[in-house]
Amino acid sequence: MSEIKQNKLKLYDSLSREKRVFEPLKSPHVGLYVCGPTVYGDAHLGHARPGIAFDIVFRYLKHLGYKVRYVRNITDVGHLENDADHGEDKIAKKARLEELEPMEIAQFYTDRYMDSMDALNVQRPSIQPRASGHIIEQMEMVSKILDSGYAYESKGSVYFDVKKYNEKHNYGKLSGRNIEDVRENTRSLDGQDEKRDGVDFAIWKNASPEHIMRWNSPWGSGFPGWHMECSAMSSKYLGNEFDIHGGGMDLKFPHHESEIAQSVAANCCEPAKYWMHNNMVTIDGQKMGKSLNNFITLDEFFSGNHNFLEQAYEPMTIRFFILQAHYRSTVDFSNEALIAASKGYDKLMKAAETLAELKSSDKSDYDVKAWANKCYAAMDDDFNTPILIAHLFDVVKAINSIKVGKMSITADDLELLKAQFNIFVFEILGFKASEKSNNSANMSGSLIDMLLKMRHQAKMNKDWATADDIRNQLTDLGVAIKDTKDGAEWEL
RNA sequence: GGUCUCGUGGCCGAGCGGCUAGGCUGGGCUCUGCAAAAGCUCCCACAGCGGUUCGAAUCCGCUCGAGACCUCCA
Known part of the structure; x- marks a missing residue:
């Protein structure tokens, strides 16, 4: 039996709208499900946000001793287009344009997404299931919902009966809206006349002839509705009830709202005990996103190859930048902010090197334990990484002071400091030192040392010009x- | 239009009843042949107007401003 670290982790639950003490359903096991990317384009800065935010959740829960199963899906089917492409799959549309197999596109962008996440040192989830690989599970869930009476068939499609569901349950509890408001504001979508009510949503959609991605089902040839994949895959890998469901705030409605309804209808229980939502990345105060076409891809950040960018940015700078804001606040992108983040990050990494070479003495001027406790308190308070980083800079100052001889530290405290510093910086926040050390670097290092000796000699001779x-x-x-x-x- | 967030110093961003984070930038000092780095230090902000309170950036009301969701979206 593994030990769970004594902690009072609280997290903000979007459903109850309050911070709640985290208590897993089946400790020490924790089930975490996060909505992943739709793979029809390169990942942009906005995708880095949930990637990193839930990486922190994953890392911290593991650090506390929990056995975490982290599931993040890959959406490679199912999202409808509006405008001119009624009923056509986003991936299929892109495929037609590029004359590639739909799965080829999905695979290509899945790989690119993984590369970007790897660069950001985002740990890979335990399972990354694809929607296209779980069509059967989704069809089964549609059947269950039909059996329970909360859905109806219409012209080869199956719709969720929101009105009926709302008689016994509360459709809108997560996003804070009522069914009348939704009904009033629903614009006319494709297939509207097939629905009994404007608020109903498709859980299985009949495929039009030009639709490439399609599967045979009891209701005809089609594809799963927009929200089925997450419901089907989360229950398959984490059970009907699991601990945490996460995703971007923009998914609250209708995606997560509908997920709750589907799970209740099919499994008689709400899927997640806690709901976590990360806020958006903005650019000029506006959400960075595909629809506004104001996004900058992660690759562009890494290469600096974009008009908005004054320079290239290291992946760790991006990570640091994102973690300097709380995950529930918006972060506004600007070159100025990123350059500041880059400098701050360098300072932190230099301190890590300094710490490794620090010498101890017989007394301590710094309360390492109190410092570590403050760091844990920050993380326990809804993963408050900006506060943790502030505490890290507090200790950076101490580290530098000790080096210069203005402060001192005992051997025991130094050992504790090294251990805790590494835990917070590398294990929990997931930063990593840039990789400069290789053979050629060692060689040039020796050459530099040689030149410095010559310079030292020149200085001894007061030959300042040469030095x-x-x-x-x-x-x-x-x-x-x-x-x-x-x-x-x-x-x- | 409906629902909901948010407005903090030159910039980015925490805090959410009292002790007024942190990073970046700028000024001064220490160290130093000079420089860099580091340390010390200065610049004490909370959109506006009312109210509650001994005390408010923090609670309440109004005004103004920005944004998100309501359609695929991280």
Whole structure:
């Protein structure tokens, strides 16, 4: 039996709209389901948000000792287009344009998505199920809902009967709206005349002739409704009731709202004990998204190849930037903010190196335990990473002070500090030092050390011209020289 | 139009009844042959107007402004 760390983790539950103490249904096991990407385009900064936010949830829960099964789906089928492409699958549409197999497109962008997430040091979920691989499960769930009487068949499609559901249950409880408001504001969609009520939504959709992705079903040739995949796959891998369901705020309605209704109708219970929603990334104060066409892809950030970008940004800068804001707040993108994040991140990483070489003495001026407790308190308070990062910079100051000799630390405290610092920075926040150390780097390191010796000799002789010449030339090559009391240090 | 969020210093962003985070930027000082780095330090903000309170950025009301969802969206 594994030990769960003593903690008072609270998380904000979107359904009850309050912070609740986290208590898993079947401790030490935790089931976490997050809505993943629709793979018909490159991942942009907006996709990094839930990727990183729930990576933190995943990492922290594991750190606390829970056995977490993290499921994040890949949507490669099912989302309807509006406008000119009534009823045509988004992926199928793209496929037609590029004359590729739909699955080829899906695979291509799935791989690209994974690459981007890997670059951001987002840990891979335990399971990444594809919607197209779970058509049978989805059909089974549609049947169950029909059996329970909360759906009806109409012209080869199956619709969820919201009105009937709402008689006994509350459709709208998650997104905070009532069925009348929804009805009034529903615009006319394809297939509206097939529905008994405008608020009803398709759980199985009849495929029009030009629709490429289609499967035979008891109701005819078609494809699953928009929200079925998450309901079917979450219950398959995590059970009818699991702990946490996450996703972007923009999915609350209608996606998550409908998921709840489907699960109640099919399985007689609500799927998740806690609902978590990350907020949006904005650009010029507006949501960055596909529909507004104002997005910048992660690859573009990494390469700097975009008009908005003044420079390229390291993946870890993006990660740091996102974690400096709380996941439930919007973050506004700007070059200025990213450059600031980049500098702050470098400072943190330098401190990590300094810490590794720190020397202890016989007394401590820094209360390491109190510091660590504050860090845990920040994480326990709904994963408050900005506060955690603020505490990290507090200890960075202490680390630098100890190095300069203005503060001191005992061997025991130093050991604890190293352990906890690494836990918070690398294990929980998931940062990683940039990989500079390889053979050629070692070689150039030796060469730089040699040049520094020559410079030291020149300095002894008060030959400032030579000393400065060596330093300036190294600086031009991108090697920064820092003179300290113990001799010169350098970094790339 | 409906539902709901949010408006914090030069910028980004926490806090959500008192002790006024943190990062970036800018000024000063220490160290140093100079520089860089680091340390110390300064710049004490909470959209506006009322109200509650001994006390409000934090609670309530109104006004103004921004945004999200209501359609695929992370």
